[in-house]
Amino acid sequence: MSSNASRVLLSSHQIQNRVRELAAEIDRDYPHSRPLYLVSILKGSFMFMADLARALNRHNVRIEFMGISSYGSAKTSSGQVKVTRDLDVNIEGQHVLIVEDIIDSGVTLSYLRRLLTQRHPKSLEIVTLLDKPERRIQPVEVKYVGFSIPDEFVVGYGLDYAEDYRNLSDIRILSE
Numbered sequence: 001m002s003s004n005a006s007r008v009l010l011s012s013h014q015i016q017n018r019v020r021e022l023a024a025e026i027d028r029d030y031p032h033s034r035p036l037y038l039v040s041i042l043k044g045s046f047m048f049m050a051d052l053a054r055a056l057n058r059h060n061v062r063i064e065f066m067g068i069s070s071y072g073s074a075k076t077s078s079g080q081v082k083v084t085r086d087l088d089v090n091i092e093g094q095h096v097l098i099v100e101d102i103i104d105s106g107v108t109l110s111y112l113r114r115l116l117t118q119r120h121p122k123s124l125e126i127v128t129l130l131d132k133p134e135r136r137i138q139p140v141e142v143k144y145v146g147f148s149i150p151d152e153f154v155v156g157y158g159l160d161y162a163e164d165y166r167n168l169s170d171i172r173i174l175s176e
Protein backbone atom coordinates (compact mmCIF):
# COMPACT_ATOMS: atom_id res chain seq x y z
CA MET A 1 0.00 0.00 0.00
CA SER A 2 1.20 3.49 -0.86
CA SER A 3 2.68 5.10 2.25
CA ASN A 4 0.55 8.26 2.14
CA ALA A 5 -2.57 6.29 3.05
CA SER A 6 -1.02 4.04 5.64
CA ARG A 7 -2.85 4.98 8.83
CA VAL A 8 -5.82 2.68 9.24
CA LEU A 9 -8.81 4.43 10.80
CA LEU A 10 -11.26 1.53 10.48
CA SER A 11 -10.13 -1.98 9.70
CA SER A 12 -12.00 -4.25 7.36
CA HIS A 13 -12.99 -6.34 10.39
CA GLN A 14 -14.44 -3.32 12.23
CA ILE A 15 -16.34 -2.25 9.11
CA GLN A 16 -17.79 -5.70 8.48
CA ASN A 17 -18.93 -6.03 12.11
CA ARG A 18 -20.63 -2.66 12.01
CA VAL A 19 -22.28 -3.39 8.66
CA ARG A 20 -23.78 -6.56 10.16
CA GLU A 21 -25.11 -4.57 13.13
CA LEU A 22 -26.66 -1.95 10.85
CA ALA A 23 -28.23 -4.66 8.71
CA ALA A 24 -29.74 -6.34 11.78
CA GLU A 25 -31.22 -3.01 12.88
CA ILE A 26 -32.65 -2.34 9.42
CA ASP A 27 -34.07 -5.86 9.26
CA ARG A 28 -35.85 -5.25 12.55
CA ASP A 29 -37.21 -1.85 11.50
CA TYR A 30 -38.71 -2.68 8.10
CA PRO A 31 -41.56 -5.09 7.47
CA HIS A 32 -40.35 -8.18 5.63
CA SER A 33 -43.63 -8.38 3.76
CA ARG A 34 -42.80 -5.38 1.56
CA PRO A 35 -39.84 -4.55 -0.71
CA LEU A 36 -37.08 -2.36 0.65
CA TYR A 37 -35.50 -0.06 -1.95
CA LEU A 38 -31.82 0.58 -1.29
CA VAL A 39 -30.66 3.65 -3.22
CA SER A 40 -26.89 3.80 -3.47
CA ILE A 41 -25.36 7.18 -4.28
CA LEU A 42 -22.50 6.65 -6.72
CA LYS A 43 -19.74 6.17 -6.63
CA GLY A 44 -18.51 6.12 -3.04
CA SER A 45 -21.22 3.90 -1.58
CA PHE A 46 -20.87 0.95 -3.97
CA MET A 47 -18.90 -1.22 -1.55
CA PHE A 48 -21.04 -0.43 1.48
CA MET A 49 -24.15 -1.10 -0.62
CA ALA A 50 -22.85 -4.51 -1.67
CA ASP A 51 -21.98 -5.56 1.88
CA LEU A 52 -25.12 -4.11 3.46
CA ALA A 53 -27.40 -5.74 0.89
CA ARG A 54 -25.78 -9.14 1.51
CA ALA A 55 -26.07 -8.75 5.28
CA LEU A 56 -29.84 -8.18 5.14
CA ASN A 57 -31.84 -11.26 5.93
CA ARG A 58 -34.66 -10.88 3.40
CA HIS A 59 -35.21 -11.61 -0.27
CA ASN A 60 -37.09 -8.51 -1.39
CA VAL A 61 -34.29 -5.95 -1.38
CA ARG A 62 -34.32 -3.75 -4.48
CA ILE A 63 -30.96 -2.42 -5.63
CA GLU A 64 -31.02 1.05 -7.18
CA PHE A 65 -28.41 3.67 -7.98
CA MET A 66 -28.30 7.43 -8.33
CA GLY A 67 -25.54 9.76 -9.44
CA ILE A 68 -25.19 13.18 -7.87
CA SER A 69 -22.63 15.87 -8.54
CA SER A 70 -21.85 19.08 -6.71
CA TYR A 71 -20.83 22.22 -8.56
CA GLY A 72 -17.42 23.74 -7.89
CA SER A 73 -14.65 22.49 -5.68
CA ALA A 74 -16.04 23.86 -2.43
CA LYS A 75 -19.46 22.76 -1.35
CA THR A 76 -21.50 25.55 0.13
CA SER A 77 -24.81 25.87 1.89
CA SER A 78 -26.29 27.19 -1.35
CA GLY A 79 -26.58 23.50 -2.27
CA GLN A 80 -25.41 23.48 -5.88
CA VAL A 81 -26.18 19.84 -6.49
CA LYS A 82 -27.46 18.11 -9.60
CA VAL A 83 -28.59 14.63 -10.51
CA THR A 84 -26.34 12.99 -13.11
CA ARG A 85 -28.11 9.63 -13.04
CA ASP A 86 -31.68 9.34 -11.83
CA LEU A 87 -33.62 6.35 -10.57
CA ASP A 88 -35.36 4.35 -13.26
CA VAL A 89 -38.07 3.08 -10.93
CA ASN A 90 -41.12 4.69 -9.39
CA ILE A 91 -40.65 4.83 -5.60
CA GLU A 92 -44.14 6.13 -4.80
CA GLY A 93 -45.56 4.18 -1.86
CA GLN A 94 -42.30 2.26 -1.30
CA HIS A 95 -39.91 2.01 1.64
CA VAL A 96 -36.74 3.76 0.49
CA LEU A 97 -33.39 3.76 2.24
CA ILE A 98 -30.65 6.01 0.84
CA VAL A 99 -27.23 4.35 1.18
CA GLU A 100 -24.26 6.70 1.51
CA ASP A 101 -20.61 6.23 2.28
CA ILE A 102 -20.09 9.57 4.04
CA ILE A 103 -21.90 12.72 5.13
CA ASP A 104 -19.75 15.77 5.24
CA SER A 105 -21.41 19.19 4.73
CA GLY A 106 -24.82 17.54 4.42
CA VAL A 107 -25.49 19.44 1.18
CA THR A 108 -25.83 16.33 -0.99
CA LEU A 109 -28.18 14.48 1.31
CA SER A 110 -30.39 17.39 2.25
CA TYR A 111 -30.91 18.02 -1.46
CA LEU A 112 -31.55 14.36 -2.15
CA ARG A 113 -33.98 14.02 0.73
CA ARG A 114 -36.01 16.95 -0.59
CA LEU A 115 -35.94 15.55 -4.13
CA LEU A 116 -37.03 12.03 -3.23
CA THR A 117 -39.66 13.20 -0.74
CA GLN A 118 -41.43 14.88 -3.68
CA ARG A 119 -41.88 11.41 -5.19
CA HIS A 120 -44.02 10.30 -2.22
CA PRO A 121 -42.28 7.18 -0.93
CA LYS A 122 -44.01 5.40 1.96
CA SER A 123 -40.88 6.07 4.02
CA LEU A 124 -37.53 7.70 3.30
CA GLU A 125 -34.50 7.23 5.55
CA ILE A 126 -30.74 7.43 5.26
CA VAL A 127 -28.00 5.01 6.23
CA THR A 128 -24.43 6.28 6.07
CA LEU A 129 -21.33 4.33 6.93
CA LEU A 130 -19.40 7.43 7.99
CA ASP A 131 -20.45 10.76 9.44
CA LYS A 132 -18.27 13.83 9.93
CA PRO A 133 -20.57 15.91 12.17
CA GLU A 134 -18.00 18.71 12.59
CA ARG A 135 -18.28 19.55 8.89
CA ARG A 136 -22.04 19.97 8.73
CA ILE A 137 -23.34 23.07 6.94
CA GLN A 138 -26.88 21.85 6.32
CA PRO A 139 -28.70 19.76 8.90
CA VAL A 140 -29.85 16.38 7.68
CA GLU A 141 -31.77 13.71 9.53
CA VAL A 142 -29.89 10.40 9.36
CA LYS A 143 -31.44 7.30 10.87
CA TYR A 144 -28.48 4.90 10.74
CA VAL A 145 -24.82 5.90 11.18
CA GLY A 146 -21.98 3.38 11.06
CA PHE A 147 -19.20 5.49 12.54
CA SER A 148 -18.83 9.15 13.52
CA ILE A 149 -15.33 10.16 12.53
CA PRO A 150 -13.08 13.20 13.03
CA ASP A 151 -12.51 15.73 10.27
CA GLU A 152 -9.72 13.87 8.46
CA PHE A 153 -9.48 13.03 4.76
CA VAL A 154 -10.37 9.36 4.53
CA VAL A 155 -10.06 6.92 1.64
CA GLY A 156 -10.84 3.29 0.97
CA TYR A 157 -13.94 1.10 1.09
CA GLY A 158 -15.42 3.11 -1.78
CA LEU A 159 -14.00 6.51 -0.85
CA ASP A 160 -11.46 8.05 -3.19
CA TYR A 161 -8.78 10.62 -3.57
CA ALA A 162 -8.70 11.64 -7.27
CA GLU A 163 -10.39 8.29 -8.02
CA ASP A 164 -7.63 6.27 -6.33
CA TYR A 165 -8.00 4.08 -3.21
CA ARG A 166 -11.68 3.13 -3.70
CA ASN A 167 -10.79 -0.58 -3.77
CA LEU A 168 -9.21 -0.76 -0.29
CA SER A 169 -11.13 -2.99 2.10
CA ASP A 170 -10.30 -0.80 5.10
CA ILE A 171 -10.63 2.95 5.64
CA ARG A 172 -7.42 4.93 5.91
CA ILE A 173 -6.44 8.49 6.67
CA LEU A 174 -4.68 10.20 3.80
CA SER A 175 -1.73 12.24 5.01
CA GLU A 176 -0.30 15.31 3.24
Ligand code: PRP
Nearest residue numbers: 042043044075102103104105106107108
Ligand atom coordinates in the same frame (compact mmCIF):
# COMPACT_ATOMS: atom_id res chain seq x y z
C1 PRP B 1 -19.25 12.18 -1.37
C2 PRP B 1 -20.19 11.23 -0.65
C3 PRP B 1 -21.47 12.01 -0.61
C4 PRP B 1 -21.00 13.45 -0.55
C5 PRP B 1 -21.10 13.91 0.86
O1 PRP B 1 -19.39 12.00 -2.74
O2 PRP B 1 -20.35 10.03 -1.32
O3 PRP B 1 -22.27 11.80 -1.75
O4 PRP B 1 -19.64 13.48 -0.98
O5 PRP B 1 -20.66 15.22 0.97
P1 PRP B 1 -21.58 16.39 1.51
O6 PRP B 1 -22.22 15.91 2.78
O7 PRP B 1 -20.57 17.49 1.75
O8 PRP B 1 -22.56 16.76 0.46
P2 PRP B 1 -18.37 12.62 -3.81
O9 PRP B 1 -18.88 13.94 -4.27
O10 PRP B 1 -16.99 12.59 -3.23
O11 PRP B 1 -18.49 11.60 -5.03
P3 PRP B 1 -18.11 10.05 -5.13
O12 PRP B 1 -19.01 9.31 -4.16
O13 PRP B 1 -18.38 9.70 -6.54
O14 PRP B 1 -16.65 9.90 -4.75
